[in-house]
Structure formats: C-alpha cells, structure tokens
Amino acid sequence: MRSVKSLKEIRRIIILHKRWDLIFMITGIVALMIAIMTFMALFAHMLIDGLPRLSWAFFTSFPSRHPESAGILSAWVGTTLVMLVTAVAAVPLGIGSGIYLEEYAPRNFLTEIIEINVTNLAGVPSIIYGLLALGLFVYQLGFGQSVLAAGLALALLILPVVIVATREAIRSIPVTIREAAYALGATKWQTVSDHLLPYSSAGILTGIIIGLARAIGETAPIITIGALTFIAFLPPSPVKDEFPFMSFEWLTAPFTVMPIQMFNWVSRPEEAFQLNAAAAGLVLVVMTLAMNGLAIYLRYRMRKNIKW
Amino acid sequence: MAEESQNKLVYAGKLGYSFRRHLHERFIETFLFLSAILSVAIMLAIIAMLLKESIVFFRQVSIWDFLTDTQWTPLFDDAHYGILPLISGTLVSSLIALLVALPMGTIIAIYLSEFAPFTVREIAKPFLELLGGVPTVVYGYFALLFVTPLLQIIFPELPGFNLLSAGLVMGIMIIPYVSSMTEDAMRAVPMNLREGSYAMGATRFQTAIRVVMPAAFSGIAAAYILGISRAVGETMVVAIAAGMQPNLTWNPMEPAATITAYIVQVSLGDLPHGSIGYQTIFAAGLTLLLITLVFNIIGHLLRKRYREIY
Numbered sequence: 001m002r003s004v005k006s007l008k009e010i011r012r013i014i015i016l017h018k019r020w021d022l023i024f025m026i027t028g029i030v031a032l033m034i035a036i037m038t039f040m041a042l043f044a045h046m047l048i049d050g051l052p053r054l055s056w057a058f059f060t061s062f063p064s065r066h067p068e069s070a071g072i073l074s075a076w077v078g079t080t081l082v083m084l085v086t087a088v089a090a091v092p093l094g095i096g097s098g099i100y101l102e103e104y105a106p107r108n109f110l111t112e113i114i115e116i117n118v119t120n121l122a123g124v125p126s127i128i129y130g131l132l133a134l135g136l137f138v139y140q141l142g143f144g145q146s147v148l149a150a151g152l153a154l155a156l157l158i159l160p161v162v163i164v165a166t167r168e169a170i171r172s173i174p175v176t177i178r179e180a181a182y183a184l185g186a187t188k189w190q191t192v193s194d195h196l197l198p199y200s201s202a203g204i205l206t207g208i209i210i211g212l213a214r215a216i217g218e219t220a221p222i223i224t225i226g227a228l229t230f231i232a233f234l235p236p237s238p239v240k241d242e243f244p245f246m247s248f249e250w251l252t253a254p255f256t257v258m259p260i261q262m263f264n265w266v267s268r269p270e271e272a273f274q275l276n277a278a279a280a281g282l283v284l285v286v287m288t289l290a291m292n293g294l295a296i297y298l299r300y301r302m303r304k305n306i307k308w
Numbered sequence: 309m310a311e312e313s314q315n316k317l318v319y320a321g322k323l324g325y326s327f328r329r330h331l332h333e334r335f336i337e338t339f340l341f342l343s344a345i346l347s348v349a350i351m352l353a354i355i356a357m358l359l360k361e362s363i364v365f366f367r368q369v370s371i372w373d374f375l376t377d378t379q380w381t382p383l384f385d386d387a388h389y390g391i392l393p394l395i396s397g398t399l400v401s402s403l404i405a406l407l408v409a410l411p412m413g414t415i416i417a418i419y420l421s422e423f424a425p426f427t428v429r430e431i432a433k434p435f436l437e438l439l440g441g442v443p444t445v446v447y448g449y450f451a452l453l454f455v456t457p458l459l460q461i462i463f464p465e466l467p468g469f470n471l472l473s474a475g476l477v478m479g480i481m482i483i484p485y486v487s488s489m490t491e492d493a494m495r496a497v498p499m500n501l502r503e504g505s506y507a508m509g510a511t512r513f514q515t516a517i518r519v520v521m522p523a524a525f526s527g528i529a530a531a532y533i534l535g536i537s538r539a540v541g542e543t544m545v546v547a548i549a550a551g552m553q554p555n556l557t558w559n560p561m562e563p564a565a566t567i568t569a570y571i572v573q574v575s576l577g578d579l580p581h582g583s584i585g586y587q588t589i590f591a592a593g594l595t596l597l598l599i600t601l602v603f604n605i606i607g608h609l610l611r612k613r614y615r616e617i618y
Contacts, residue, residue, distance in 0.1 A: 099340055210441075
C-alpha cells in the first residue's frame with residue numbers, strides 16, 4: 001500500500017492520471033483516424049486509377065486481350081445470376097432456421113448443438129466452403145463448375161449471417177405480442193407468420209442485405225470451385241421467346257464474377273490491366289458500400305420507429 | 309334456444325381439435341426443423357469431405373513427411389509434401405495482421421465505448437462497418453499496388469511480393485471486426501460498475517482498463533478469436549500481395565505462400581479430379597480447419613473460465 005502524505009502529492013497524482021486519460025484519448029482518435037484514412041487512401045487510389053476507365057463501354061464489353069477494349073459484361077451478369085441463386089437458397093433456409101431456434105426449439109441437447117454449430121460455421125474460413133462445394137456440388141452431385149454450384153456455395157457461407165439476424169430480430173419482439181395472439185386462439189404458425197415475421201421484417205432484411213454484400217465480394221470459394229477467369233460469352237438467357245418463356249439452362253452455364261475478373265486483372269503484370277482492375281474494384285466497392293449503407297440506414301430507421 | 313345451442317356447436321367445431329390444422333402446423337414445424345438441422349449437416353459435410361480426400365492423400369504420403377518435410381512442391385516432378393512452408397507463411401502473415409488489428413481494434417473500441425461523445429460514435433460506427441464490408445480482393449489490390457510501393461520507399465530492398473504488406477493490410481481489414489465486437493462487449497457491462505469506479509475517484513482510463521475490460525473479458529476473447537480465425541483463413545490479400553511461392557521463412561520481408569494461397573493457386577490451374585494435386589488442396593484445407601478449430605476451442609475454454617455474470 002502506498003501512503004499519500006500531503007495534499008500536494010495528491011494533486012500531483014490527479015494531474016498525472018488526468019494526463020494519462022488525455023494521452024489515451026488522443027491515441028484512440030489517432031487509431032480511429034488511421035483506420036479511416038486507410039480507407040480513404042484505398043478509395044482515392046482506386047478512384048484515380050479506375051475512374052478514367054469507367055464508361056458505358058466498360059459495362060457492355062467482354063474481357064479481352066486488349067486492355068483498352070476489355071469490359072466487365074460477363075462479370076456483372078455472372079454476379080447477378082450467382083446472387084440470385086444465393087438469395088433463393090439462403091433466405092428461406094436462414095429465416096426458417098432462425099424461427100425454429102427462437103420460437104420452436106425445445107431446450108435440449110440437440111438445440112444446444114445447433115446453436116454452437118451456427119457460431120462455429122461463422123468462423124470457418126470462406127475457402128473451406130469452396131472446398132466443400134468443389135467436392136460436393138461440382139463432383140459428387142455433378143453440378144459442374146456452374147452458376148448453381150457457386151450460388152449454393154455462397155448460400156452456405158452467408159447462412160449463419162441470415163440465421164443470426166433473424167434470431168435477433170425475432171428476439172426483440174416482446175413476449176406480450178405472442179401471448180396476445182395465443183389468447184385469441186392463433187396457432188403457433190399463425191402467430192409467427194401474422195405477427196412475428198412482419199414485425200421483424202426490417203431486421204431480417206438488414207441481415208439478408210449484409211449477407212449478400214459479403215457474398216458479392218467473396219472470391220476465394222468461387223476460385224476454388226473452378227470458375228473460369230476468361231469468359232467472353234453470356235450464360236443462356238432466362239427468358240425465352242416461345243413457351244414456357246423461361247429457361248433454367250443458365251444454372252449450369254460456366255461463368256465468371258466481378259471479384260474474379262478483378263483478381264484476374266490484378267495478377268497481370270501489364271499496368272493497363274491494373275487500371276482495369278481499379279475500375280472493376282471501384283464498381284465492386286460502390287456496390288458493396290451501397291448495400292451495406294442501405295442496411296445501416298434500415299437499422300437506423302428501425303431503431304427510431306419501433307417503440308414497444 | 310335451439311338456434312343458440314346450434315351456434316355453440318358450430319363454434320365448438322371451429323375451435324376444437326382440427327386434424328387439418330394440426331397437420332399443417334406439424335408440416336411447417338418439420339420444415340423449420342430441417343432448415344435448422346441443415347447447419348449441422350453442413351459442418352459434418354465439410355469435415356467428411358476434407359477427411360475423405362485427405363485419407364486418400366495420406367495413403368500416398370506419410371503424415372510424418374507431411375509434418376516434417378521442409379519443402380512443398382507437390383506439382384513438381386520431384387514432389388515434396390511438407391506443409392511447414394505453408395504454415396510458416398500463414399503464421400507470419402497472420403501474426404503481422406494481428407499485431408495491427410488487436411491493439412488498434414481494442415484501442416478504438418475503448419475509445420468509442422468509454423471516451424467518445426455520442427455524435428462521434430454515431431458517425432464512426434457505421435463507417436467502421438463499411439470498412440469491414442469492402443471485398444477482400446480490393447484489399448489485395450490495395451496491398452499490392454499501394455502499400456508495397458509505399459513500403460519500398462522505406463525498405464528499398466523489399467520485393468514486390470512480400471508478407472509484410474499483405475499482413476499489414478490484412479490487419480487494417482480485420483480492425484472493424486475486432487473493434488465492433490469488443491465495443492459491444494464493453495457496452496454490455498452494467499453502468500453501475502463504472503459509476504462505482506468513478507465514485508472511488510478513478511479516471512475514465514483507469515475505469516476502462518481495470519473495471520470495464522476485465523468485466524467484458526469473455527466478449528473481448530470472442531472478438532480476438534474471430535480476428536485470429538479471419539487472419540488465418542484470409543485468402544485473397546495474401547494470394548495477391550504475398551506471392552504464391554511456398555517458402556519456409558519467418559522473415560516478413562520475403563514472399564511466401566500461405567495455406568489459402570496454395571489452394572487458390574491450384575484451383576486456378578486445371579487439375580484433374582482425383583489426382584494427387586487435387587487431394588493436396590483438401591489436405592491443406594484440413595490443416596487450415598484444424599488450426600482455426602484449435603483457436604476456437606481455446607477461445608471457448610477462456611470464455612467459460614472467465615465468464616462474468618451480473
């Protein structure tokens with residue numbers, strides 16, 4: 001125990017501690033600034049290099065050996081189709097799983113296993129999902145290196161995000177809402193579908209958007225399943241002239257996606273291709289930032305409006 | 309009178325046990341259960357798939373060679389299957405990333421949770437979230453074409469591909485994950501603990517370090533473990549900026565391949581299904597999964613040991 005002798009010494013200690021307080025606060029601001037400045041530098045660097053390449057033709061041309069005429073047509077079409085598969089697969093399964101864990105699941109061993117497992121899945125490196133998809137979807141189930149295999153791989157990857165968002169959104173609804181529904185004779189599913197789901201839709205939507213934003217930027221799992229890096233054609237159109245006006249051939253078509261196109265250009269030594277990479281990266285970042293920004297805005301509005 | 313009892317019967321029929329409604333409910337419950345159990349199935353499928361191909365691999369290569377050979381050249385004529393060079397690359401780049409991400413993430417979290425005024429927090433938090441949403445391939449581009457040239461000004465002998473710049477950028481990339489989880493954990497600490505500390509005359513810094521952080525330890529440990537998993541499993545930054553040459557080195561100024569970069573390199577080429585090259589990526593993937601699993605178990609034990617309940 002240190003004994004404090006005089007008032008003067010106490011004052012000295014107070015000043016010393018306050019100085020530490022100030023030093024730490026400045027450190028905190030500096031750390032925050034470093035993170036933000038890095039992001040600014042990244043964005044500015046890409047903007048300077050990439051902006052001159054962005055034109056209408058960049059979006060409507062196929063990749064090419066000539067950097068000036070290369071574009072990202074096949075990449076953004078591929079990304080759109082893969083995201084479609086991912087959303088169709090991950091959304092119902094993720095929401096269903098979230099509802100089960102929050103509303104239906106009995107407190108038992110199996111439920112605990114599922115809960116621990118969802119947490120663990122979120123920590124599995126994305127490239128491992130790629131290996132699973134390569135072994136299971138591409139070869140075992142015979143989907144080939146297709147839009148379908150890539151979409152399902154990314155769906156598995158974002159499943160935990162959707163599950164966690166659904167659970168959090170449903171959990172925040174007070175138990176009185178459920179009791180009121182049961183008191184009026186509603187069944188469990190009527191309670192869920194007529195009350196809990198509509199009230200939690202904004203939260204679930206936020207989770208879905210964040211998940212899809214992550215899936216758009218994922219490169220590693222798609223490289224692993226063997227997406228081609230040079231594709232100068234489009235998958236067959238989903239809309240047909242004659243009956244039944246729809247076609248699912250695109251599901252099995254080879255494809256490329258935006259991050260892979262960018263990776264392909266980055267890894268070339270010629271500087272002209274790296275400018276293309278910057279332009280593709282710019283499109284990619286703007287897309288993910290817009291989605292994340294939408295999610296943040298939705299959450300903000302939700303917090304403001306709902307008062308139980 | 310007769311009419312009223314007739315009505316009662318009708319209501320009783322509507323409110324009573326209905327087989328169709330029961331079936332409908334059971335059907336939905338089954339679907340929901342199946343989608344929940346799917347996550348367990350995915351985990352099992354991952355383990356089964358990695359084990360299946362790895363077992364075939366380990367029939368041809370002994371585990372001893374795999375763990376002790378210092379060369380990784382499975383695609384050469386003179387094939388060596390020593391995982392050590394890939395592990396060294398993974399550990400060095402992760403270590404650099406964590407040296408950046410854990411201190412900076414923690415400092416930012418403490419600042420935002422204990423020091424920052426409301427408006428700064430409301431602006432900084434979404435900004436950090438956006439930072440975490442940038443695709444990793446973009447960070448790879450940034451490491452190769454911006455950070456490496458910058459570092460070459462300071463260290464002129466630095467090669468174009470190196471672990472240092474990949475690790476630094478990876479660290480910046482992981483900061484948002486660490487800071488947002490750490491901050492959530494610290495904000496969950498009850499206010500009366502802080503008030504007690506302030507009442508004893510502690511400054512904000514002392515309160516943050518000696519009261520709030522120990523109380524939030526289990527959440528902070530979870531954040532660190534997630535950061536470590538991210539760093540070890542990160543693929544595109546190292547594949548782009550650190551080169552893809554397996555290299556047994558602990559020197560961050562050299563190019564080297566990580567486990568993930570090797571998987572990418574093999575996948576880019578066109579290896580036939582069932583060849584030994586194809587099996588190596590599953591053996592490498594299994595090693596990666598085991599490394600992240602070890603960290604997750606440590607984190608789980610730490611959390612259990614130090615969980616604080618209010």
